[in-house]
Amino acid sequence: MGIARAQDEESERREFEDFRKTLVALAATERSKENDDFKGLTSSHIADLDLQLDKLVCVTSGVSFLGLALVNRLLLRGYSVRILVDNQEDVEKLREMQVSGEMMMACNNKISVVIAKQTEIQGLMEAFDGCRGVFHTSAFVDPSGISGYSKSMAEIEVKASENVMKACARTSSVRNCVLTSSLLACIWRDSSQHDLPLLVNxxxxxxxxxxxxxxxWFALGKLKAEKVAWKIAEEMSLKLTTICPGLITGPQFSHRNPTATIAYLKGAQEMYAKGLLATVDVIRLAEAHVAVFEAMNKTAFGRYICFDRIIARDEEAEKLASEIGIPPNRICGNSLEFIPxxxxxxxxxxxxxxSRTIRNWHGQS
Structure with missing residues (x-):
């Protein structure tokens, strides 16, 4: 039985590797024929082809809590989505999500899957090839499932961000990139500074x-990953925007996104005491990603803070703690210890x- 299962797994691995190579080969073939294909076409035909190409995007960590919501939002907006995953297990997760209805079944023909390691720039370039945009959701989990988010994971996230940005910049088809950072990359400032602004934006x-x-470590990882992304974007002329969300919530969020949830809340008592503990629903966050991406060729630039609720009262903190399954004092206890x-x-x-983007969406429908 063990031998048979190993052979099956090896067969599936080869099958998906062949599939990945086929996607890359097809994209390369299409580009090589591009000039011939355009001969004799009218400007309206070319515009239609450009529109189709503009609708192919890649989402890293597409099986994550945010990644799945983002994929579904992109499909609703008419995009074709290439989902980048790290391993065969993630491919199986995607299959389960399709069966369970978590992923839009009606858009199966607009979904493709590519296996690539975020540690290998060449593999990332092949995965991004043909895509006009890349959403790097920066979704990492603790392999051991016990530490939440370690210092070493922060370094892994920084290196992955560096590789993804370099791959985007070196892939000719990629025009825009949206990086998911965190509100934690904005709020942990040195309060001993007398001239510290009270406004956090x-x-x-x-x-x-x-x-x-x-x-x-979670804040550090997000901070350094975003900084290295901006450094590479400037050096390599990559068009980049970043979104800095609060704690991501939504249906069963603590169960479906446990590593990031627990890691985000380290220092929660201080955040709560200073009015800096904020949350955002995963659907709203996905909409924000798409809205920013679609505005990048017009008005979108730089960083965007994203939240829809600030935890300001004890009852709100207690409700959040209950949803996560932690004691309320982990959030609102001992808040008087901190400088008021x-x-x-x-x-x-x-x-x-x-507000501008949603008005445009309604105008198109």
Missing amino acids: HDSWSNEALCMEKKL THFELSNKKLINLM
Whole structure:
């Protein structure tokens, strides 16, 4: 039985590797024929072809809580989605999601899967080939399932961000990239500074040394991953935007996204005391990703803070703790220990963009 199963697994692995290579080969063939295909076409035909090409995008970690919501949102907007996964197990997860109805069955012909390691730039380039946009959702989990999010995982996330950005910049078809960062990359600032602004918005950056001192590895990973992404984007002329969401919530979020949920809440008491503990529903976050991406050739630029609720009262904190399955004092206990400086979170930049984009969406329907 063990031998037979191993042979089956090896057969499936070869099958999906062949599938991946076929996708890459087809994309290369199409590009090589591009000039011949365009001969004799009218401007309207070329515009239609460009529109079809513009609708192919890639989502990294497409089996994650956010990744799945983003894939579904993109499908609803008419995109074809190439889902990048790390291994065969993720492919099986996708199959289960399709069967369970978590992924839109009606759009199966617009979904493709590519297996590629985020540690290998060449493999990422092959996965992105033919895509006009890439959404790097930066969804990582603890392989051992016990530490939440370790210091070593932060370094892995930073390296993955570096590789994805370099692969995007080196892939000629990729025009735009959207990186999922975190609100934690904005809020952990040195409160001992007398001139520290009370407003926390898209221009705010967390302090790397403070994150190290407090051992806020999730915040550190998101902060450094975003910084390296911006560095490479500037050096390699990659068009990039980043979205910095609060704690991602939604149906069964603590069960479906446990690593990021627990890791995000390290330091929750201090965040709550300072008015900086915010959440965002995963569907709204997915919509924000698509809205920002679609506005990148017009008005979208830089960073966007994304949240739809600030946890400001004890009953709200207790409800959140109950949803996660942790004691309330993990969030709202001992809040008087912290300096009573209350900050103001602002997502005005994203709200303004979303209001314009949603009006356009309704106008198209």
